[in-house]
Amino acid sequence: MISELTLTMQGIKDKLADLPERISGLREMAYNLWWSWHPEGRELFKLLNRQGWYLSNHNPIKMLNQMDKGKLEAASRDPHFLRHYDSVMARFEGYMNPTSGWFCANVTEPQKCAVAYFSAEYGLHHALPFYAGGLGFLAGDFLKECSDLGIPLVGVGFMYPQGYLRQMISPDGWQVGACEILDRENAPIQKMADLNGDPFSIKVPIMDPPINLEVWKVQVGKTRLYLIDTSSEANEPENRVISDRLYTGDLERRLRQEIVLGIGGVRILEAMGEKFSVLHLNEGHPAFAVLERIRMKVEQGMNYRDAFEQVKGTTVFTTHTPVPAGHDVFAHQLLDKYFGSYLPTLDLSREEFLHQGENPVRSDGFNMTAFALRSSKYHNAVSKKHGEVSRKMWQQLWPGQSLEEVPIDYITNGVHVPSWIDRRLGDVIFKRYLGRTWLEEHDQSRIWEMVDEIPDDELWRHHYAMKGMLIEKIRERARNKWLEAGSDPNPNIVMASGIMLDPATLTLGFARRFASYKRPTLLLQDLNRLKNILNNPWRPVQIIFAGKAHHDDQQSKMLLQQVFNAAKNQVFGGRVAFVEDYDELLAQYMVHGVDVWVNNPLPPMEASGTSGMKASLNGVPQLSILDGWWIEGYNGRNGWSVSGAEEGPDRDAKDAAAIYELLEKEIVSLFYDVDEDGVSHGWVRVMKEAIKMSGPNFSARRMAKEYTEKFYRKGFETAMKADYRKESGELKQNPFGGI
Numbered sequence: 138m139i140s141e142l143t144l145t146m147q148g149i150k151d152k153l154a155d156l157p158e159r160i161s162g163l164r165e166m167a168y169n170l171w172w173s174w175h176p177e178g179r180e181l182f183k184l185l186n187r188q189g190w191y192l193s194n195h196n197p198i199k200m201l202n203q204m205d206k207g208k209l210e211a212a213s214r215d216p217h218f219l220r221h222y223d224s225v226m227a228r229f230e231g232y233m234n235p236t237s238g239w240f241c242a243n244v245t246e247p248q249k250c251a252v253a254y255f256s257a258e259y260g261l262h263h264a265l266p267f268y269a270g271g272l273g274f275l276a277g278d279f280l281k282e283c284s285d286l287g288i289p290l291v292g293v294g295f296m297y298p299q300g301y302l303r304q305m306i307s308p309d310g311w312q313v314g315a316c317e318i319l320d321r322e323n324a325p326i327q328k329m330a331d332l333n334g335d336p337f338s339i340k341v342p343i344m345d346p347p348i349n350l351e352v353w354k355v356q357v358g359k360t361r362l363y364l365i366d367t368s369s370e371a372n373e374p375e376n377r378v379i380s381d382r383l384y385t386g387d388l389e390r391r392l393r394q395e396i397v398l399g400i401g402g403v404r405i406l407e408a409m410g411e412k413f414s415v416l417h418l419n420e421g422h423p424a425f426a427v428l429e430r431i432r433m434k435v436e437q438g439m440n441y442r443d444a445f446e447q448v449k450g451t452t453v454f455t456t457h458t459p460v461p462a463g464h465d466v467f468a469h470q471l472l473d474k475y476f477g478s479y480l481p482t483l484d485l486s487r488e489e490f491l492h493q494g495e496n497p498v499r500s501d502g503f504n505m506t507a508f509a510l511r512s513s514k515y516h517n518a519v520s521k522k523h524g525e526v527s528r529k530m531w532q533q534l535w536p537g538q539s540l541e542e543v544p545i546d547y548i549t550n551g552v553h554v555p556s557w558i559d560r561r562l563g564d565v566i567f568k569r570y571l572g573r574t575w576l577e578e579h580d581q582s583r584i585w586e587m588v589d590e591i592p593d594d595e596l597w598r599h600h601y602a603m604k605g606m607l608i609e610k611i612r613e614r615a616r617n618k619w620l621e622a623g624s625d626p627n628p629n630i631v632m633a634s635g636i637m638l639d640p641a642t643l644t645l646g647f648a649r650r651f652a653s654y655k656r657p658t659l660l661l662q663d664l665n666r667l668k669n670i671l672n673n674p675w676r677p678v679q680i681i682f683a684g685k686a687h688h689d690d691q692q693s694k695m696l697l698q699q700v701f702n703a704a705k706n707q708v709f710g711g712r713v714a715f716v717e718d719y720d721e722l723l724a725q726y727m728v729h730g731v732d733v734w735v736n737n738p739l740p741p742m743e744a745s746g747t748s749g750m751k752a753s754l755n756g757v758p759q760l761s762i763l764d765g766w767w768i769e770g771y772n773g774r775n776g777w778s779v780s781g782a783e784e785g786p787d788r789d790a791k792d793a794a795a796i797y798e799l800l801e802k803e804i805v806s807l808f809y810d811v812d813e814d815g816v817s818h819g820w821v822r823v824m825k826e827a828i829k830m831s832g833p834n835f836s837a838r839r840m841a842k843e844y845t846e847k848f849y850r851k852g853f854e855t856a857m858k859a860d861y862r863k864e865s866g867e868l869k870q871n872p873f874g875g876i
């Protein structure tokens with residue numbers, strides 16, 4: 138499946154090319170995010186240079202680039218280091234064996250089955266800030282899991298040079314984020330070169346003047362992710378900025394982004410010799426990829442209708458949100474401007490093309506979700522409830538069909554367990570009580586029954602340690618803010634950033650993108666009641682908030698300001714904190730370290746939500762409005778739920794009151810009800826139930842297997858039948874015997 142071209146296509150020569158020979162494998166390992174979910178990989182880099190690991194913010198490329206040559210030479214002769222190096226390298230190489238994994242064991246011709254996965258964002262690691270939130274982490278977790286299972290998948294996305302919004306809050310609580318330019322040399326990404334060693338580059342001719350696309354590769358275990366970069370000097374200035382940053386508000390620029398991602402993305406895979414038979418569109422943004430696949434078939438002599446049917450039969454589309462802003466709509470004139478000369482090459486008329494993007498309930502332009510739904514045979518929502526909501530939203534696309542017959546299935550999201558489990562919890566406690574191979578078998582529910590065997594005090598004390606680490610991290614950030622505060626520091630700001638947090642206090646966490654449907658200020662509905670809950674001298678409570686608002690979203694910035702002002706407000710005694718700059722690293726600390734994960738979206742807007750799964754997996758139960766995954770996840774024992782009030786003017790007040798009441802009547806007393814051994818056994822019961830529910834049911838493994846069994850398998854069959862027909866032979870044997 139990997140063509141010769143791909144094998145010879147290498148990253149541009151970089152600083153790590155001349156590591157000492159004996160340890161030169163570190164280069165390949167550092168450029169493979171494998172280390173991010175294999176603790177032994179991280180330990181090896183730490184062993185090499187503990188301080189450098191810390192100062193590089195856990196980024197091995199940066200660490201190695203900055204390392205003294207002499208130190209590397211010394212390591213290459215140090216028998217202690219070399220023993221570890223050889224052992225970790227062997228594990229790494231074993232993992233990278235392309236024929237290992239669940240998929241290859243179940244498919245007779247795995248080399249003929251490859252998936253191209255397109256997404257506008259990927260959340261993989263904090264050193265690669267190409268994400269806004271949940272959609273990106275879902276995609277990142279999915280790539281890692283496909284690698285673990287051996288599902289042959291290549292990803293396509295964007296390299297956003299200014300992807301990272303460094304969030305800073307002004308003293309009056311206004312987010313004044315600055316875009317941080319990605320330090321490409323020190324990121325675990327490699328620029329692709331052609332056979333002559335020059336930067337690989339292709340053109341998207343649909344645009345005038347044409348755009349040159351360069352490509353970066355992120356190696357995610359066995360999965361290759363190609364990131365498109367438009368910033369080449371050869372491009373016109375207005376084209377260089379196309380992939381500057383995520384989700385620009387300018388619609389024309391957004392359309393140009395989506396053309397580059399979809400059409401450019403397919404061309405890149407073609408040029409790289411990356412053959413695939415199934416296309417998976419993660420949300421509507423990359424849906425133009427379908428057109429380029431059709432064009433390639435038409436170019437080979439097929440008519441549009443047949444090409445369309447074949448492409449449709451091998452395309453999967455996942456819709457991720459009922460929020461209107463999540464569905465791009467483009468004016469027809471804008472499409473005419475870009476697609477006028479392209480459509481004839483597909484043998485497709487303007488009318489038919491525009492019809493493909495028509496929203497049957499609102500004719501406001503070309504709707505990318507409608508287009509993606511019409512152009513794919515397999516479509517899904519991301520939770521059971523979201524499936525119902527999506528079928529209702531798009532029912533008119535299938536006139537005459539009843540709601541239940543609308544062919545939008547659901548596959549509930551899941552999280553990549555090796556990435557989100559705390560290392561100590563997984564490597565020490567789970568290994569001891571669930572069995573040494575628990576991680577390899579983590580989608581088997583019987584393993585998770587063993588959670589009951591963990592002694593209560595062991596889990597409780599482990600969690601206390603995690604909470605201590607979170608608070609320590611927050612205080613360190615607060616201290617740095619204080620150090621950087623300049624000549625006229627404002628003590629309230631430092632207090633707001635969490636300096637007064639106390640590890641013995643019941644700690645609620647609310648961290649996610651600030652978007653109005655997620656209602657980040659709901660807990661602040663009744664400040665007086667909240668104050669009494671937090672300042673109870675006998676059983677105090679504290680809340681840690683974190684999250685970024687989108688650049689152009691003034692309303693969300695106002696919500697953030699309200700939260701920040703509450704954190705500054707003296708009446709809460711420093712028990713409300715807002716921690717700046719929420720990213721993957723802070724998310725790790727938070728989902729491991731708070732006591733309760735709070736989620737209070739406006740139903741049914743939270744299609745799934747995944748941060749609560751990460752928390753539950755680590756024994757941090759959720760307190761959530763019943764929406765998204767929680768409708769499936771909540772079982773009465775593994776956390777707390779609020780039904781959510783009917784629509785009406787006092788909906789927020791009612792929902793907030795229901796949450797306050799749960800805190801006042803159940804949650805706080807359960808947490809503080811400790812026995813003589815210092816452990817709240819009732820609380821640990823809830824922690825264990827949280828782990829037992831989310832471990833087997835809300836993992837990316839369960840999810841990736843579902844995508845394979847429900848969709849990919851059928852898509853591969855369709856593709857293979859077409860291939861055999863082309864070669865005028867018969868499909869001799871079903872290659873999917875096992876799955």
Ligand SMILES: *Cc1c(COP(=O)(O)O)cnc(C)c1O
Nearest residue numbers: 270271649720721724746747748
């Ligand atoms: C998991 C995750 C998200 C998604 O959180 P939701 O609660 O599903 O919105 C957002 N940001 C980061 C950094 C995450 O790790």
